Structures are given as C-alpha cells and as structure tokens.
Amino acid sequence: xxxxxxxxxxxxxxxxxxxxxxxxxxxxxxxxxxxxxxxxxxxxxxxxxxxxxxxxxxxxxxxxxxxxxxxxxxxxxxxxxxxxxxxxxxxxxxxxxxxxxxxxxxxxxxxxxxxxxxxxxxxxxxxxxxxxxxxxxxxxxxxxxxxxxxxxxxxxxxxxxxxxxxxxxxxxxxxxxxxxxxxxxxxxxxxxxxxxxxxxxxxxxxxxxxxxxxxxxxxxxxxxxxxxxxxxxxxxxxxxxxxxxxxxxxxxxxxxxxxxxxxxxxxxxxxxxxxxxxxxxxxxxxxxxxxxxxxxxxxxxxxxxxxxxxxxxxxxxxxxxxxxxxxxxxxxxxxxxxxxxxxxxxxxxxxxxxxxxxxxxxxxxxxxxxxxxxxxxxxxxxxxxxxxxxxxxxxxxxxxxxxxxxxxxxxxxxxxxx
Amino acid sequence: xxxxxxxxxxxxxxxxxxxxxxxxxxxxxxxxxxxxxxxxxxxxxxxxxxxxxxxxxxxxxxxxxxxxxxxxxxxxxxxxxxxxxxxxxxxxxxxxxxxxxxxxxxxxxxxxxxxxxxxxxxxxxxxxxxxxxxxxxxxxxxxxxxxxxxxxxxxxxxxxxxxxxxxxxxxxxxxxxxxxxxxxxxxxxxxxxxxxxxxxxxxxxxxxxxxxxxxxxxxxxxxxxxxxxxxxxxxxxxxxxxxxxxxxxxxxxxxxxxxxxxxxxxxxxxxxxxxxxxxxxxxxxxxxxxxxxxxxxxxxxxxxxxxxxxxxxxxxxxxxxxxxxxxxxxxxxxxxxxxxxxxxxxxxxxxxxxxxxxxxxxxxxxxxxxxxxxxxxxxxxxxxxxxxxxxxxxxxxxxxxxxxxxxxxxxxxxxxxx
Numbered sequence: 005x006x007x008x009x010x011x012x013x014x015x016x017x018x019x020x021x022x023x024x025x026x027x028x029x030x031x032x033x034x035x036x037x038x039x040x041x042x043x044x045x046x047x048x049x050x051x052x053x054x055x056x057x058x059x060x061x062x063x064x065x066x067x068x069x070x071x072x073x074x075x076x077x078x079x080x081x082x083x084x085x086x087x088x089x090x091x092x093x094x095x096x097x098x099x100x101x102x103x104x105x106x107x108x109x110x111x112x113x114x115x116x117x118x119x120x121x122x123x124x125x126x127x128x129x130x131x132x133x134x135x136x137x138x139x140x141x142x143x144x145x146x147x148x149x150x151x152x153x154x155x156x157x158x159x160x161x162x163x164x165x166x167x168x169x170x171x172x173x174x175x176x177x178x179x180x181x182x183x184x185x186x187x188x189x190x191x192x193x194x195x196x197x198x199x200x201x202x203x204x205x206x207x208x209x210x211x212x213x214x215x216x217x218x219x220x221x222x223x224x225x226x227x228x229x230x231x232x233x234x235x236x237x238x239x240x241x242x243x244x245x246x247x248x249x250x251x252x253x254x255x256x257x258x259x260x261x262x263x264x265x266x267x268x269x270x271x272x273x274x275x276x277x278x279x280x281x282x283x284x285x286x287x288x289x290x291x292x293x294x295x296x297x298x299x300x301x302x303x304x305x306x307x308x309x310x311x312x313x314x315x316x317x318x319x320x321x322x323x324x325x326x327x328x329x330x331x332x333x334x335x336x337x338x339x340x341x342x343x344x345x346x347x348x349x350x351x352x353x354x355x356x357x358x359x360x361x362x363x364x365x366x367x368x369x370x371x372x373x374x375x376x377x378x379x380x381x382x383x384x385x386x387x388x389x390x391x392x393x394x395x396x397x398x399x400x401x402x403x404x405x406x407x408x409x410x411x412x413x414x415x416x417x418x419x420x421x422x
Numbered sequence: 423x424x425x426x427x428x429x430x431x432x433x434x435x436x437x438x439x440x441x442x443x444x445x446x447x448x449x450x451x452x453x454x455x456x457x458x459x460x461x462x463x464x465x466x467x468x469x470x471x472x473x474x475x476x477x478x479x480x481x482x483x484x485x486x487x488x489x490x491x492x493x494x495x496x497x498x499x500x501x502x503x504x505x506x507x508x509x510x511x512x513x514x515x516x517x518x519x520x521x522x523x524x525x526x527x528x529x530x531x532x533x534x535x536x537x538x539x540x541x542x543x544x545x546x547x548x549x550x551x552x553x554x555x556x557x558x559x560x561x562x563x564x565x566x567x568x569x570x571x572x573x574x575x576x577x578x579x580x581x582x583x584x585x586x587x588x589x590x591x592x593x594x595x596x597x598x599x600x601x602x603x604x605x606x607x608x609x610x611x612x613x614x615x616x617x618x619x620x621x622x623x624x625x626x627x628x629x630x631x632x633x634x635x636x637x638x639x640x641x642x643x644x645x646x647x648x649x650x651x652x653x654x655x656x657x658x659x660x661x662x663x664x665x666x667x668x669x670x671x672x673x674x675x676x677x678x679x680x681x682x683x684x685x686x687x688x689x690x691x692x693x694x695x696x697x698x699x700x701x702x703x704x705x706x707x708x709x710x711x712x713x714x715x716x717x718x719x720x721x722x723x724x725x726x727x728x729x730x731x732x733x734x735x736x737x738x739x740x741x742x743x744x745x746x747x748x749x750x751x752x753x754x755x756x757x758x759x760x761x762x763x764x765x766x767x768x769x770x771x772x773x774x775x776x777x778x779x780x781x782x783x784x785x786x787x788x789x790x791x792x793x794x795x796x797x798x799x800x801x802x803x804x805x806x807x808x809x810x811x812x813x814x815x816x817x818x819x820x821x822x823x824x825x826x827x828x829x830x831x832x833x834x835x836x837x838x839x840x
C-alpha cells in the first residue's frame with residue numbers, strides 16, 4: 005500500500021485532549037452527574053447533528069453565523085443545480101444545547117414528567133475566530149427545568165449549581181442575580197422608550213469595565229435625554245447589592261414594576277442564603293444584563309473570586325420553548341462553563357482526591373510461561389484490591405523507563421526477573 | 423417574533439436518548455473507565471471533526487463512503503468555481519476512532535509513554551442505510567496498546583475486556599481467538615495462491631451460517647481446485663477449538679507457519695485461562711476471520727452466550743500506524759460494542775446496583791417563606807446524606823402527580839402543607 009500523507013495537527017481551532025486533562029474532565033463530569041442527580045435532574049442526550057432548519061430558526065442569535073454545515077449525501081446533493089449554500093446542506097453541528105432541548109421536549113413531551121428537569125452535557129461547535137483558550141469544539145453543561153412557572157425552579161437551579169461549584173477546589177465564589185423585568189422597569193422609570201431598551205442595556209452591560217461615569221457618557225453619546233440619563237444614574241447610585249437594594253427598587257419603582265417580581269427576587273436570595281452549603285455570596289446586581297434577549301425573568305451569573313469573567317450563567321426564558329414548539333412552556337436554566345472550570349483546575353495543578361494507587365510491573369524478557377502466569381495472577385490480585393497495575397516488558401534503558409513511569413504517576417515499580 | 427416551524431424528530435438515523443437509557447449508558451461508561459483504568463489505560467479524546475484528507479486515506483475501507491462531510495466556511499467556500507464535492511469540503515465527522523488515534527499518536531508521540539495504552543470513548547458517524555438498532559451516530563469504545571510488540575499486549579487487552587464484560591449482568595460469554603498468520607498458513611498449506619486468500623477468507627467467514635459443506639460448495643463455485651478445497655476442509659475437520667487444536671496446527675503446518683505464532687497463541691490462551699476472574703470461555707476458532715484486512719497477528723472476538731453476534735473484537739495491526747504516520751509502530755486493540763451492550767441491558771430491564779434512594783417533596787402552593795426555607799433545609803440535609811431529593815410544587819391532580827413520580831423511580835413522597 006502506498007505511503008499516506010497524514011495531517012498531524014487537529015483541524016483548525018479544535019484540540020486533542022491529553023490523559024492529564026482527561027482525568028480532570030472525567031472528575032468534573034462525575035461530580036456534575038452526581039451532584040445534579042441528587043437534585044433530581046435526569047441526563048438526556050441529543051444527536052450532535054441537528055436539522056439545518058432548526059439551527060437557522062433565529063433562536064441562536066449570532067451563533068447561527070458560526071454553524072459547521074453538513075453536506076447533503078447521495079442523490080440529494082445536486083451540485084450542478086445548486087444556487088447557494090442552502091441547496092447543498094441538510095444538517096449542521098449544534099452550536100448550543102438549548103435548540104436541541106426544545107426539539108427534544110416537543111418530540112418527547114408525552115412521555116416526559118412535568119416539570120421536566122434535564123441535565124445535558126455535550127459538545128457544541130462554533131466556527132469562531134480561533135483564539136487562546138477558546139476552541140471550535142467545546143463541552144457545554146446545562147441544567148434546565150421545563151414546566152415550572154414558580155421560583156422553585158430558580159432556587160433549585162442556583163442551589164444545585166452552587167453545590168457543584170462548592171465541591172470544586174476554589175476559595176470563594178459569587179452569584180450575581182437580577183431580573184429582566186427590573187432592568188426594564190428601571191429604564192421605564194427613567195423615561196427611556198421601550199424600543200431603546202436593548203441599546204441602553206448593551207451600554208449598561210459595560211458598567212464593570214467603564215464605571216457609572218462611562219455609562220453616563222455613552223448613553224449621552226447615543227443621544228438619550230439628559231434627564232433620563234440622570235434619573236437612571238440616580239437609581240444606580242442609590243441601589244445597594246443586597247436585599248435592601250431590592251426593597252429600595254420595590255418601593256421606588258412601584259407602578260412600573262409588578263410587586264411580586266421584587267418579592268420573588270427577595271425570596272430567591274433569602275432561600276439560597278438560608279440553605280447554602282458552600283462558601284459563596286449571592287448578591288443583587290441591578291447592572292447584570294446577560295446578553296441573550298430571550299430571558300424573561302430572573303437572570304444570574306456565577307464567578308469565581310480572583311478569576312475574571314463568569315464561569316456560568318442562566319435565567320428564566322418562559323417564551324422561547326413555546327415560540328419554538330407551539331406549546332407555551334415556562335423554562336429556566338443554568339449553564340456551567342465546563343471548559344473554563346477545567347482550564348482553571350489544570351492551571352492550579354489540581355490533584356484529584358481519592359485516586360487509585362498506581363503500580364507498574366516490569367517483566368524481564370524471556371520469562372518462562374509458568375512464571376509469567378504468576379506475575380499475571382499477582383497483577384489480578386492487586387487490581388481486585390483497587391490498585392491500578394500496568395504490565396510492562398522491562399526495557400534495556402531501565403532507568404529511563406522508570407522515570408517515564410514515575411512521570412505518569414506510577415508511585416510503585418515492581419521488577420520480575422526470569 | 424414569528425412562529426417557528428420546528429422539525430421535531432432527530433435527523434434521519436440518529437436518536438434522542440431518554441433518561442432511562444442515559445442511566446444505563448452512564449453506568450457502563452463508569453464501569454469502563456474504572457475497569458480499564460485499573461489496567462493502566464489512559465483516556466484521551468480527539469475532535470469529532472477530522473481533516474477530510476485523513477478520513478479519505480484508504481485506511482477506513484468501506485466506511486470512507488459513509489462520511490458526513492463538512493462544508494468549507496467563509497471565503498474558502500467557492501461555490502461558483504467548485505467542480506466536485508471535494509472542492510466544497512475541508513472536514514468530516516470521524517467514522518471510527520482508529521484514524522484519529524493514529525493522528526493523535528503521531529502528533530503527540532514525543533510526550534507519550536512507550537508503550538502507550540489509550541482508552542477512547544466517543545461518538546462516530548456513518549451515513550449508513552438506516553435500519554433497526556443501527557444508528558448513524560453511535561459510541562465506540564476502544565482500548566489500544568501502541569508500541570508493544572509482545573503478546574503482553576494481547577493478554578492485557580483480553581483480560582481487561584473480559585474483566586469489564588464480567589462485571590456486566592450476563593450469564594456467560596465466549597472469547598474466540600485466531601491469528602491472521604494461521605489463517606494464511608492453512609490456506610497456503612492447502613494450496614491456495616496468496617492472491618486468492620481474501621476471497622477464501624470471505625467464504626470461510628460464513629462458516630457459522632452455512633457450515634463446512636456450504637463453505638466447500640462456495641469455494642468450488644469460485645473455481646478453486648478440488649484438491650485445495652478438500653485439503654482445506656480436512657484441516658477444519660480435524661482441528662479442535664482448544665489448545666490441542668493449536669498444537670495440531672503447529673505440527674501439521676510446520677514449514678508454512680512460524681512456530682512462535684502457534685506457541686504465542688497457546689501462551690495467550692493459557693494466560694487468560696489462568697488469570698480470568700469472570701465466567702467465560704476462551705476458545706481457539708480457526709474460522710475466525712475479522713473483516714478488516716489491516717490485522718497482522720492475533721485476532722479475537724467476544725460474544726455473549728445466548729445472544730447472536732459479537733459484542734466486541736480486535737487484534738494486532740502492526741503495519742497500520744506506520745503506514746499512516748511514517749514511523750513503524752506495533753499496535754494491538756480491542757473494541758467493545760458499547761451500543762449493543764447498552765441495548766442488551768435495556769432489553770433485559772437491567773437494574774443499576776447501588777443507585778441512590780429517590781425522594782420527592784411536594785410543596786403546597788402559597789407556603790409562607792419561613793416554612794419554605796425549612797423544606798429547603800430538609801432537602802439539603804437529605805441530599806448531604808446521599809439521597810436524591812426532587813422538589814415539586816403540589817399539583818391539583820395529586821394522584822396523577824404521585825403516579826408519575828413513582829414511574830420515575832421516586833420510592834418516597836413527602837408532602838408539605840402551608
């Protein structure tokens with residue numbers, strides 16, 4: 005057969021995963037399955053390939069521009085008459101787990117419990133510009149509660165996620181919470197017109213980078229009325245990041261904000277505070293926006309103190325599934341930044357607790373069969389006791405071989421001579 | 423926003439996985455990781471998308487016709503000037519884990535231990551004709567030892583795989599073993615020409631379906647010499663499915679079969695017999711062919727008694743990786759039929775041992791906050807004790823709700839009134 009020429013690197017923007025990283029990934033996956041399982045979430049999976057129509061339904065926002073599309077096959081592919089890309093493809097790799105969840109829910113609604121608590125862990129693909137630490141294939145980890153209109157959903161999602169993050173090896177973390185309806189009421193109270201909310205929120209979202217003054221300047225630059233900007237800033241100057249802040253808005257925004265919205269937010273914060281079993285703070289953050297416009301109620305984000313950026317977020321999106329499936333369904337979800345958590349654990353050289361002892365057996369070449377059987381029996385005995393035993397032929401350069409095994413984590417090396 | 427029209431079914435030939443099936447999949451995955459880990463196999467992962475050139479290198483045989491191909495993106499896609507399919511695509515979904523393993527090994531060889539013991543679990547995609555129980559996306563589970571020329575590799579692979587299958591809930595299973603060099607020596611001894619071996623083996627492979635007589639007839643129909651066919655059949659009539667059979671061939675084929683081949687096969691069988699810790703038989707099967715022509719030495723297959731077909735197989739393929747990467751590398755692997763095992767466990771309504779107790783809390787609507795907090799605290803307490811607790815709002819039709827929860831495996835239901 006002819007010599008093949010092989011491309012050795014993975015495809016652009018995707019990566020091979022080493023044994024060391026896999027250990028951490030498997031550990032985190034195990035922790036996620038166990039923790040979320042205790043909260044009654046059931047694992048489901050959908051195919052990585054999704055109908056191109058479902059992926060192009062406008063639910064995915066910018067992600068729809070980043071789809072890896074799959075060529076039609078056989079007779080369906082008509083290259084001669086194809087006018088555009090859409091004529092060539094019938095599927096694509098999913099860019100998130102929410103679109104497939106909507107499809108799954110509508111396909112299986114009759115057999116699913118109500119509410120349905122789903123845990124999804126799976127790869128998604130986005131043909132983003134490659135950059136450090138961001139890959140075109142990455143794992144997402146979502147929990148969603150479909151069919152529960154009350155804040156029981158929010159509380160359970162936040163408790164489950166904080167229990168999970170609390171089991172990881174981080175000092176302290178923070179959950180920030182807000183409500184899309186509070187965001188809107190603050191804008192309405194200040195006198196912004198509803199059609200300008202999206203623009204206002206995009207600017208507000210920069211608060212942590214450019215500060216209150218920066219937000220004010222950008223709002224003015226957009227041409228919003230001086231008075232509206234001043235009232236808006238006045239609210240943010242007075243509101244605090246705690247229950248008192250929520251209560252302040254509840255009173256101040258009376259008339260533009262339904263009272264139950266603020267009351268529910270208080271209950272969520274108080275419940276999480278009362279029950280939490282890990283070291284973290286839950287704070288009210290009236291500047292929290294979350295990008296996706298499909299959120300309809302409480303929104304939240306989780307960040308690990310000392311590391312910039314969020315490691316997860318979510319919120320209530322009561323209208324999305326109904327718009328997608330035709331049956332209105334309240335929904336709320338929390339997504340954890342699996343890849344980011346794995347990266348942080350790798351960077352701090354995290355050691356997995358309770359790992360099995362690792363022993364390497366070195367067998368001299370030419371060992372007679374009866375003696376070899378004894379070595380296999382010994383390995384079997386130790387494996388049954390829970391030890392990891394790797395069988396190896398002894399090499400000429402035994403010193404190098406031992407060093408290599410040590411670097412793989414083999415703490416004991418036993419030699420067997422013929 | 424306009425009403426979306428959603429395709430509810432998964433794409434053709436792929437499936438949504440239910441919570442019940444996921445439980446079994448997760449259980450089997452956990453068992454695989456644990457068992458193979460004890461034998462010193464390290465998990466690795468490669469991207470699901472592979473260079474189209476690597477997938478089209480002729481290593482994949484018929485599978486190369488079944489690739490899901492991925493459209494080029496952005497400026498690279500030149501629809502106007504595209505002459506053929508190949509101009510449109512730059513990647514494809516992997517159809518097996520062996521091609522990616524070869525690429526991974528050549529990309530990371532300097533950092534990998536020698537020998538390298540790899541465990542891969544991952545989805546592969548083949549655009550096969552859809553049929554019952556076979557899907558276009560399915561999980562493969564391979565263990566491979568790269569860089570070990572001795573039968574230590576074969577023995578470890580068979581012991582690891584039989585230990586795994588032994589932990590599953592099946593009565594008895596059988597491992598059949600042969601060697602590609604014995605297959606060839608039997609054909610050579612009988613007088614078949616080397617260029618006809620492939621044809622002979624394809625017919626021999628039908629032995630379990632059409633019997634010795636059927637094989638004889640088909641060989642004659644192909645036009646092979648009466649004498650060769652008679653000698654060939656004579657060998658199969660005399661050879662037995664045990665060590666005596668191996669020894670018989672060792673003597674009979676002296677001159678056309680290197681003695682070490684039969685001796686090694688004996689050692690493999692004896693070692694596995696001596697150490698095995700599960701209820702299974704390892705038998706010599708001189709009719710075992712295994713389809714792929716890349717095998718160079720021992721080949722094996724595992725089947726569960728009472729269920730037709732194999733649930734795994736493998737063998738030595740010393741020439742493949744070198745042909746692919748340029749560096750000759752001895753290699754041996756065993757692949758387990760993950761989907762088939764899951765299907766068998768589902769069909770026999772397998773109950774996962776040691777599953778957490780499941781309790782559902784039902785909360786009456788309108789419960790005051792202080793009382794609600796007590797319920798959350800009680801749930802937290804039980805979860806910390808290892809119980810799965812699902813929090814639910816009490817429904818009007820409580821009887822139906824309880825039935826539904828029972829069918830989800832909630833054995834205890836606790837009601838909390840306001």
